[in-house]
Amino acid sequence: xxxxxxxxxxxxxxxxxxxxxxxxxxxxxxxxxxxxxxxxxxxxxxxxxxxxxxxxxxxxxxxxxxxxxxxxxxxxxxxxxxxxxxxxxxxxxxxxxxxxxxxxxxxxxxxxxxxxxxxxxxxxxxxxxxxxxxxxxxxxxxxxxxxxxxxxxxxxxxxxxxxxxxxxxxxxxxxxxxxxxxxxxxxxxxxxxxxxxxxxxxxxxxxxxxxxxxxxxxxxxxxxxxxxxxxxxxxxxxxxxxxxxxxxxxxxxxx
Numbered sequence: 001x002x003x004x005x006x007x008x009x010x011x012x013x014x015x016x017x018x019x020x021x022x023x024x025x026x027x028x029x030x031x032x033x034x035x036x037x038x039x040x041x042x043x044x045x046x047x048x049x050x051x052x053x054x055x056x057x058x059x060x061x062x063x064x065x066x067x068x069x070x071x072x073x074x075x076x077x078x079x080x081x082x083x084x085x086x087x088x089x090x091x092x093x094x095x096x097x098x099x100x101x102x103x104x105x106x107x108x109x110x111x112x113x114x115x116x117x118x119x120x121x122x123x124x125x126x127x128x129x130x131x132x133x134x135x136x137x138x139x140x141x142x143x144x145x146x147x148x149x150x151x152x153x154x155x156x157x158x159x160x161x162x163x164x165x166x167x168x169x170x171x172x173x174x175x176x177x178x179x180x181x182x183x184x185x186x187x188x189x190x191x192x193x194x195x196x197x198x199x200x201x202x203x204x205x206x207x208x209x210x211x212x213x214x215x216x217x218x219x220x221x222x223x224x225x226x227x228x229x230x231x232x233x234x235x236x237x238x239x240x241x242x243x244x245x246x247x248x249x250x251x252x253x254x255x
Contacts, residue, residue, distance in 0.1 A: 020113070021048045021086055022251065024240075025077060027095030027120070028187070029156045029179045031058020034094075037244035038251075045252060052080050054100070061180045066152045069185030070128070071192065074103035081108045092251065094118040095237065096182075098219065099129050099191055105198040115201050116254050117228070118247075119208040119237055121219045125194050129187040132222070137215045145184045154182040165211050165236010175241060204229040204254040206239070206247070213237040229255045 022042055024035045032051035039049045054073045056064030077100055080086065091112050093101035098120025105112060121129050130138045141154060148155050156179035166172045205223035208216075209232055216237070223230065231250050235243040 019046055021050070021089045023050045023052070023077065023080065023086065023089050023091050025052065025091070025093045025097035025100050026054065026057070027093075027097050028154070028182045029057070029160065030094075031060075031178065031180070033058055033178050034175070034238070034240050038240050038248050041245060041248035042251065045248075047252075050080060050084070050086070052076060054097075056183050057180050058178065064153070064181060064183060066183070066185065068183040069189040070099055070103065070187075071189060073097075073100045073186060074107075074192075077101070077104040078107040081111050087111045088113045090114050090116060090251065090254070092116040092118055093120045094240070095120050095213075095216065096129055096186065099123050102193055102198045103191055105201060106193050106195055109197040109201060112201055114254060115198055115203045116251060117203065117205045117219070117223065118239065119206060119213060119216050119220075121216070122205075122222045122226070123191045123193075125192065125196065126190050128190050131190075132218050133187075133215055134218060141184075141187070149181065149184065152184050154184050154187075156180070156182075163213055163215070164238045165208070165213070166238055166241065167236075168242075171238075171241050175238065199226075202229070202255065204231060206250055206254075207232040208235055208237050208239050210234040211236055 026034050032053040035051040042049045053060050054076050056068040089112050091101045098117045101115055123132055145151060145154050161172050166175055205228040207220055233239050233243050233246050239247045
């Protein structure tokens with residue numbers, strides 16, 4: 001895939017306590033690459049940062065099969081915690097990965113200091129991501145998988161770049177060249193979270209508002225209903241691309 005990433009933004013002075021650990025989990029069709037403008041900002045403030053790529057995406061695209069789903073991705077994150085013996089972690093999930101971090105909390109809640117939902121889905125036990133996607137978006141994704149992805153893959157679409165609020169031509173090129181197919185099962189498989197462990201942890205929701213991704217409107221409403229701490233950035237859905245400095249600042253300051 002493409003690797004002509006753009007230069008990092010000027011690094012601001014960021015607050016927050018030093019020496020903590022961030023695990024940043026990417027959303028649909030993305031990979032760990034999408035955090036490369038945010039990671040050095042957090043590291044410059046003295047933090048350890050992990051940006052795993054989920055099974056079947058980006059550089060792990062050759063692992064994509066019909067069996068890869070939400071449970072696979074939850075296992076990716078819980079295994080990372082165990083393998084690296086991670087503790088006191090700020091676990092961040094973007095978009096689809098809100099389901100992933102919610103599921104991971106079931107297994108490693110004692111190792112997590114806070115959950116941050118970056119314009120992300122908040123499914124409950126037994127719900128899938130598509131269950132809480134607005135009907136129009138849900139039907140559009142299913143049609144793409146049916147017509148272009150053999151019924152089980154969601155290939156990236158140029159229209160996604162508009163949906164994610166990417167307007168700068170260089171940003172659009174970089175993101176597009178790195179997108180890969182997403183397993184549909186990741187969005188149709190129900191979340192297993194019978195203990196509802198995520199609710200026992202401090203939770204923050206970062207709302208990305210300009211333009212707002214219509215697919216995450218129900219998730220934003222749920223975050224408000226459930227009393228998550230609410231923060232916002234006036235940018236599109238891929239804030240790690242369009243506003244990395246502001247995003248890093250909020251990640252460090254999140255209550």
